Amino acid sequence: xxxxxxxxxLSIVLTGSGGAGVMTAGQTLLDAATSCGLYxxxxxxxxxxxxxxxxxxxxxxxSRPVQCPGDRFDILLALDFDNVQRxxxxxxxxxxxxxxxxxxxxxxxxxxxASQAATAWLxxxxxxxxxxGGRVSxxxxxxxxxxxxxxxxxxxxxxxxxxxxxxPEAVASSEQAVLLGAANAxxxxxxxxxxxxxxxxxxxxxxxxxxxxxxxxxxxxxxVGGYPITPATEILEWMAHTLPQCGGVLxxxxxxxxxxxxxxxxxxxxxxxxxxxxxPGLSLMIESLGxxxxxxxPVVVVDVMRSGxxxxxxxxxxxxxxxxxxxxxxGDAPHVVTAPLSISDCLLTAQWSVHLxxxxxxxxxxxxxxxxxxxxxxxxxxxxxxFGTQRLTMGANAENYARYALTESGVSPMAIxxxxxxxxxxxxxxxxxxxxxxxxxxxxxxxxxxxxxxxxRFDFSAHWADIEGEGELAxxxxxxxxxxxxxxxxxxxxxxxxxxLIALRLIAPAQPExxxxxxxxxxxxxxxxxxxxxxxxxxxxxxxDLPADIVxxxxxxxxxxxxxxxxxxxxxxxxx
Amino acid sequence: xxxxPDAVREFKPADYKSAVKPVWCPGCGxxxxxxxxxxxxxxxxxxxxxxxxISGIGCSSRIPAYVNAYGFHGVxxxxxxxxxxxxxxxxxxxxxxxxxxxxxxxxxxxxxLHACRRNIDLTYIVMDNRIYGMTKGQPSPTTEPDWDTAIAxxxxxxxxxxxxxxxxxxxxxxxxxxxTGDVGGCAKLIIEAIRTPGFSxxxxxxxxxxxxxxxxxxxxxxxxxxxxxxTDDPGRAARRLMTDDGFNVGxxxxxxxxPYRPHPIADLDPARLEAEFEV
Numbered sequence: 001x002x003x004x005x006x007x008x009x010l011s012i013v014l015t016g017s018g019g020a021g022v023m024t025a026g027q028t029l030l031d032a033a034t035s036c037g038l039y040x041x042x043x044x045x046x047x048x049x050x051x052x053x054x055x056x057x058x059x060x061x062x063s064r065p066v067q068c069p070g071d072r073f074d075i076l077l078a079l080d081f082d083n084v085q086r087x088x089x090x091x092x093x094x095x096x097x098x099x100x101x102x103x104x105x106x107x108x109x110x111x112x113x114a115s116q117a118a119t120a121w122l123x124x125x126x127x128x129x130x131x132x133g134g135r136v137s138x139x140x141x142x143x144x145x146x147x148x149x150x151x152x153x154x155x156x157x158x159x160x161x162x163x164x165x166x167x168p169e170a171v172a173s174s175e176q177a178v179l180l181g182a183a184n185a186x187x188x189x190x191x192x193x194x195x196x197x198x199x200x201x202x203x204x205x206x207x208x209x210x211x212x213x214x215x216x217x218x219x220x221x222x223x224v225g226g227y228p229i230t231p232a233t234e235i236l237e238w239m240a241h242t243l244p245q246c247g248g249v250l251x252x253x254x255x256x257x258x259x260x261x262x263x264x265x266x267x268x269x270x271x272x273x274x275x276x277x278x279x280p281g282l283s284l285m286i287e288s289l290g291x292x293x294x295x296x297x298p299v300v301v302v303d304v305m306r307s308g309x310x311x312x313x314x315x316x317x318x319x320x321x322x323x324x325x326x327x328x329x330x331g332d333a334p335h336v337v338t339a340p341l342s343i344s345d346c347l348l349t350a351q352w353s354v355h356l357x358x359x360x361x362x363x364x365x366x367x368x369x370x371x372x373x374x375x376x377x378x379x380x381x382x383x384x385x386x387f388g389t390q391r392l393t394m395g396a397n398a399e400n401y402a403r404y405a406l407t408e409s410g411v412s413p414m415a416i417x418x419x420x421x422x423x424x425x426x427x428x429x430x431x432x433x434x435x436x437x438x439x440x441x442x443x444x445x446x447x448x449x450x451x452x453x454x455x456x457r458f459d460f461s462a463h464w465a466d467i468e469g470e471g472e473l474a475x476x477x478x479x480x481x482x483x484x485x486x487x488x489x490x491x492x493x494x495x496x497x498x499x500x501l502i503a504l505r506l507i508a509p510a511q512p513e514x515x516x517x518x519x520x521x522x523x524x525x526x527x528x529x530x531x532x533x534x535x536x537x538x539x540x541x542x543x544x545d546l547p548a549d550i551v552x553x554x555x556x557x558x559x560x561x562x563x564x565x566x567x568x569x570x571x572x573x574x575x576x
Numbered sequence: 577x578x579x580x581p582d583a584v585r586e587f588k589p590a591d592y593k594s595a596v597k598p599v600w601c602p603g604c605g606x607x608x609x610x611x612x613x614x615x616x617x618x619x620x621x622x623x624x625x626x627x628x629x630i631s632g633i634g635c636s637s638r639i640p641a642y643v644n645a646y647g648f649h650g651v652x653x654x655x656x657x658x659x660x661x662x663x664x665x666x667x668x669x670x671x672x673x674x675x676x677x678x679x680x681x682x683x684x685x686x687x688x689l690h691a692c693r694r695n696i697d698l699t700y701i702v703m704d705n706r707i708y709g710m711t712k713g714q715p716s717p718t719t720e721p722d723w724d725t726a727i728a729x730x731x732x733x734x735x736x737x738x739x740x741x742x743x744x745x746x747x748x749x750x751x752x753x754x755x756t757g758d759v760g761g762c763a764k765l766i767i768e769a770i771r772t773p774g775f776s777x778x779x780x781x782x783x784x785x786x787x788x789x790x791x792x793x794x795x796x797x798x799x800x801x802x803x804x805x806x807t808d809d810p811g812r813a814a815r816r817l818m819t820d821d822g823f824n825v826g827x828x829x830x831x832x833x834x835p836y837r838p839h840p841i842a843d844l845d846p847a848r849l850e851a852e853f854e855v
Binding site: 218254255259261263265269418423435 | 594595596623624625626628629630638640641644645646647648649650651653654655656657658659660661662663664665666668669686687689690838839840841842843844845846847848849850852853854855
């Protein structure tokens with residue numbers, strides 16, 4: 001088999017037990033590489049312990065933007081071997097990989113032996129002890145930098161920048177430790193970091209959850225109510241300190257039943273509002289999302305998906321909340337479901353989601369997931385977009401105001417409390433155009449038509465999907481599965497396989513005409529998703545006309561879809 | 577559209593009447609609550625557009641549509657959460673929450689605790705008839721243990737919930753009880769509740785004439801004005817509420833807790849946040 005021709009990148013995983021400083025070291029490495037003009041990605045994996053326990057910082061560096069993990073690790077740097085076997089399935093290593101481990105760490109665990117990777121030993125702990133205040137992780141980074149060809153000075157500078165000039169002794173001891181590690185780097189043939197092509201530019205270092213929070217603020221969110229839940233909490237934590245600086249407020253609720261109702265209340269009061277949660281929280285919010293549909297109250301719910309059902313694996317990703325997001329509400333409850341296509345795309349998708357909620361006066365569920373939410377990427381500075389239309393409100397001097405008037409667009413002006421003459425009661429009961437409760441068939445059908453119609457008549461075409469490539473083979477995917485497929489499509493092109501990638505940012509309402517146009521000329525369609533039951537594939541079958549030749553590929557989390565795996569799907573579909 | 581400045585606008589109870597006809601049974605105590613609302617708002621001189629009445633599900637929760645004000649008739653049990661979000665986003669509004677003993681103390685029980693604890697400037701009025709009326713006669717958390725119903729034959733055997741004690745223990749700043757047989761008294765308590773900053777809890781005994789006519793028509797002769805004046809001492813209030821038989825009417829506790837008022841610190845252009853991410 002030919003080796004896939006992916007853009008060159010170097011993947012390094014740092015492992016160690018709690019307190020060894022693995023995450024800090026990973027962040028330092030990413031910062032150092034960034035200062036050399038590289039792009040990068042850092043994902044984290046930890047054991048179930050609240051504090052301590054084993055940890056792995058996974059870093060991928062490249063002179064081109066990378067927003068998903070690579071196929072394998074070039075280097076595993078083990079500060080110790082405590083419980084490292086728990087990560088075995090997450091750490092693809094092979095004969096071309098290099099393991100750098102502490103000389104005192106003991107025997108190589110079986111799964112590392114089986115990988116046939118080369119091993120280099122370094123007395124990291126011993127060396128660190130020889131420096132006052134020296135840390136093992138700094139010695140390790142020094143040796144690593146020397147081995148892969150990253151200037152040691154970049155590590156020292158990154159340390160200085162993160163711990164600050166306030167602690168000159170700590171900076172000095174770190175520098176000593178880094179240089180000591182570099183000087184004692186083991187003799188080993190290490191994969192080299194390609195710095196050619198690396199060029200500094202206007203870059204951001206951002207996590208998917210931060211990007212979601214920032215996109216929401218850019219979109220105009222002024223109120224956030226939320227309840228802590230992994231892996232969404234960072235959205236709330238980031239917004240807790242930034243939102244009040246931008247004219248908004250964040251409240252921690254007593255549970256998700258409260259947080260969704262708080263945001264409905266705030267939005268009723270005129271404040272664009274958002275909550276962030278994960279699957280268990282979304283389940284609790286579902287009844288009230290129906291209320292937001294019926295009362296036509298704009299709200300955004302970000303679901304950072306994790307492996308389900310029930311508590312599942314709180315720290316690992318999966319795209320398995322599609323069904324509940326689309327179908328969870330009782331009754332006929334049309335609403336919008338969106339999904340960011342990468343870490344950086346969380347910014348656009350969150351901002352767009354706020355825009356859609358406000359413009360359409362409806363709830364929007366944005367399906368992010370753990371793999372993009374909790375990962376950090378170094379990206380090109382994204383553009384600052386603006387989406388014109390916002391909430392349609394009742395004008396002054398409205399005579400005989402009817403909150404739920406049947407209009408051409410289906411969207412009716414919303415009176416905001418405080419506006420004289422706009423007094424109405426928002427209601428989850430079926431109501432007439434005035435908002436008065438009604439059990440009349442005519443009112444029921446009229447309002448169902450109104451709420452469906454405003455979505456049907458809206459033009460989602462600007463951002464409904466990202467489409468790239470050309471070919472008779474088409475791939476349809478969504479959310480975080482898009483990024484490894486993008487890399488795979490590019491690699492397939494170098495092998496002469498033409499593929500069109502259609503990555504949906506808008507899940508609901510379905511856009512059959514837009515997809516039909518995008519699929520023109522496609523003879524075979526591969527549908528890729530990270531769920532066990534093929535939720536996305538079944539959703540597409542229900543709502544779209546697809547070519548007869550379909551290859552559904554659904555596999556659950558928690559392991560990420562890697563570019564090589566994605567390329568294999570493409571090769572297979574192209575062959576047969 | 578009323579263009580007269582609020583300072584010179586005068587309001588009559590009829591100004592708060594909406595065109596919607598109540599679904600309540602004739603004689604239901606909730607009719608009196610509606611009248612009390614209208615009298616209280618008029619006396620407070622609140623412009624209708626500055627009032628929001630938030631409710632959940634149940635007979636009592638139908639009240640927002642019957643008042644000329646902004647309103648939200650939400651899902652079962654969540655009115656306090658919805659109202660909390662509204663009041664924090666819009667501190668300028670007078671937010672009144674209307675609920676019943678099932679909506680407020682059973683399905684919404686957790687929100688009750690946390691609304692008291694948070695002490696947002698809300699007025700929480702629970703029309704307590706010790707019954708689920710809308711679903712036609714099941715026991716609620718305040719129903720007597722021996723009251724026989726189809727869903728709990730022979731009675732629940734459970735001690736009733738004591739909402740005033742819970743409110744005090746959870747941090748409510750104002751605790752009062754009224755009886756809907758005395759509309760003027762209810763209106764006065766509503767005025768006091770709205771005027772007192774922080775979370776004000778007002779239990780209104782509101783008889784259900786359909787499912788509990790025999791027991792609750794006695795209430796008129798059972799209720800009494802509390803003989804002890806209101807206190808700001810939580811210790812005294814606790815003793816008094818713990819020993820209270822549920823029929824002392826009036827302001828029973830008024831504290832001095834500062835309301836919770838989270839607010840924006842600045843109104844910067846979001847572009848200012850970009851520096852957080854620049855490398």
